[in-house]
Amino acid sequence: MPELPEVEVVRRGLTEHALGRTIGAVEVLHPRSVRRHVPGAADFAARLSGRVPTVAHRRGKYLWLLLDSGEMLLTHLGMSGQMLVQPTGKPDEKHLRVRLPLSDGTELRFVDQRTFGHLMVDVPGVREDVPSSVDHIALDPLDPAFVPEVFVRALRARRTEVKRALLDQSLISGVGNIYADEALWRSRLHWARSTQDLSDAQATELLGHVREVMTEALEVGGTTFDGLYVNVNGESGYFERGLNAYGRRDRPCGRCGVLIVREAFMNRSSYSCPGCQKPPGARG
Template sequence: MPELPEVETVRDGLDRFVVGAVVRRVEVLRDYSVRRHEGGAPDFAGRLTGRRLAAAVRRGKFLWLPLVEEGGGPAAPPDEALLAHLGMSGQLLVRGGTSADEWQHPHLRVRLHLEGAPGDHGAPARYLDFVDQRTFGHLSVQDLVPDAAGLAAGHGSDLPLLPVPVEHIARDLLDPHAERVAVARAVRRRRTQIKRALLDQTVVSGVGNIYADEALWRAEVHGRRPVDRMRQGDVLRVLDAAAEVMGEALVRGGTSFDALYVNVNGESGYFARNLDVYGRAGEPCRRCGTAIRREQFMNRSSYFCPRCQRFR
């Protein structure tokens, strides 16, 4: 599943290639991909057509593009946004030129026909395609509501507005408004294990299975340690490691294991080459040489070093 670095890489591409464009037409090729939109596919298309994409914003793993009326001035505040969650395999791909009319990905679910995208200069229209093989992702148009703290609601915009379904999502560790000490306190109040706390998007957003394992390895903490038995400094060390590893992954465009995660140009990220523990079962730990171990965790896998990350 795309995690914060992958979603931020997509957000950055949307910011550069589609923000400022007007939606001229919407094709919904699979209704299930807009299942979270009240009113269904016809209403989804109707509420997007003629609207300008004003920004590209992210909180954790959620992306949204605030919508303004085509003729509205630059100061006109948006009241709705196109919300995207990529799920397990969702991709937002930007296509341009007349050749895009002939380009049909086998898992194309929704296509937005855009006009006036950055750099077009009268060139043929641009397309924003939502491609999703496993169909866990979804798009919807959602109302914007004020951020509870009155601060910029996500990365990519100074507006203190966010879509209703994102209200319960915590800020992520790369958000300048995230109070890491407060996050550590919130983690320690949970009656759970540290890895489960890292994956709880209401506590801290953006961290998924891959970066949780990488952060825990860097902090030398076993994922099954109960958080209420951990010291504040230990939790902060894990959070710092998570922020560090996600920042490094972001520089490299995220982690791609196959064609299911790419940026808006269809290019893969390269951080998979730098993973220290995830997916390396049986290989030597880069720190101590002990064989990395894999165990089942919440219908997924956890990877750890049994020597560096002893269960205490």
Template sequence: MPELPEVEVVRRGLAPRTVGRTVTDVELLDARIIRRQHGGIDRLRAGLVGSTLTAVVRRGKFLWWRLADPDGAETGEALMGHLGMSGQLRIATADGATVTPGGPPAPSEGPAPDPQRHRRLSLHLDDGTRVDLIDQRLFGGVWTSPLVEAADGALAGVGSPDALLPEGASHIARDLLDPAVDLGAIARTLRARRSAVKALLLNQEIVSGIGNIYADEALWSARTRYDTPGTALSQRRALAILRAAREVMERALAVGGTSFDALYVNVDGRSGYFARSLNAYGREGEPCPRCGRLLRRVIYQGRSSHFCPRCQRRTM
């Protein structure tokens, strides 16, 4: 699943190509991709066609476009999107051709999404370009949502002009790349919970945007085992974990995110290269880069966890 760095790469790719453009048509090829849309395709078209995309914003793994009417007034709604497990937002050229990668394809663990077969919905813009939502597994989707004020009154997310965010994302916590994030408050929340620290990092209502990859990497960096209870953390250790997560996501963002297969690419079809820099995730049986002990992989609470048995000792 694309995590925060991958979604931010997509947001940055969409911004110069879509902001200021007007939606001229919504082409629906698979109604399952708008299953969260109240009123179905008619309501979606009514909210989008003729509207101008004024900003593209991200909080955690959620993206949304702000919408304005033909007179330039805000409509009070946003078009939300979530990439799910395999969603891609790809820019198509004016002649309808999907932009293809300029470099080598990502190493694939399975078939890549077919841009034609797995294209579920397209936004047609007034400059002739097209934004395609391609989703092989159909866990992603788009829908409109009314805007509400962020509870803390700060900018709603990265790329937002103000404190308004979609109601559908109002329960999502701020992420570690958000300028308004309060690391101390998040650390105190982690320490108040008895759950395993990895489960807490994956809880999008505590801190958003972290998934399996970056949780494992942050815990390796902070020398903390995945199953350490939150109540066993000191404030210093909790802050170290959060700072490690932020640092590893910043490094991933700098190289386009992490691509293990062709399911994640950016809007131009290019892969991210951070998989080459991972210290723990996906490296079961390889030596720990820090101490040389062989890394292990276990299934915990239904997810893979990668860790070093020497550097990340059990703390109960």
């Protein structure tokens, strides 16, 4: 699933290639992709036609375009969603779900193989620049308004595993499986470590590594494993080359040489080094 760095790369691409263009007649080619837009596909298309995106925003894994109507086009990429800007007339992608023609002769295309992503038109919530559907999502660690001390206190007050806490979008947004594993590896913390057992210093260090790994990923366009994540121009990210834990099962840890292990975690996988990320209760 695209995480904060990947979504931020897409946001920057939309800022360059979609803002200030008038949206034409929208085509919804798969109704599941607008399932969160309760009034339905026809209403979704009608509310976008003739509108002009003015600003591209992001919080965590959510992305939205502020429209000149005051409404927002809200996007969640899900597992395989892509927002592409393509020339009009270019052959359709196999899994094209929604087409938004733009006045400069290009099209904004929502492509989604697995159809877990979605688009919807939303209205402002508590803040006029944030959709109501995103009000409950916590700030992400790269947001200028994010307060580290507040996060550290909230993290240590939880009664759960540290990785589970990192994936809790009501505590901190934008962190997914890849960057949680990478930040925990850099912090020498096992994913099952209790949040209550963390000291202020450990929690602060962990947050620092979360920010660090996301910033590094952002600089190289994010992480692409299976070709499902690309930027608006269809280009892949290259952070996979810098991964130390995620996806490296049975390969030596770059720090201590012990083989990386893969363990089941919340219907997904967690990667760690048993040598320098000691499981809870382990000796030595």
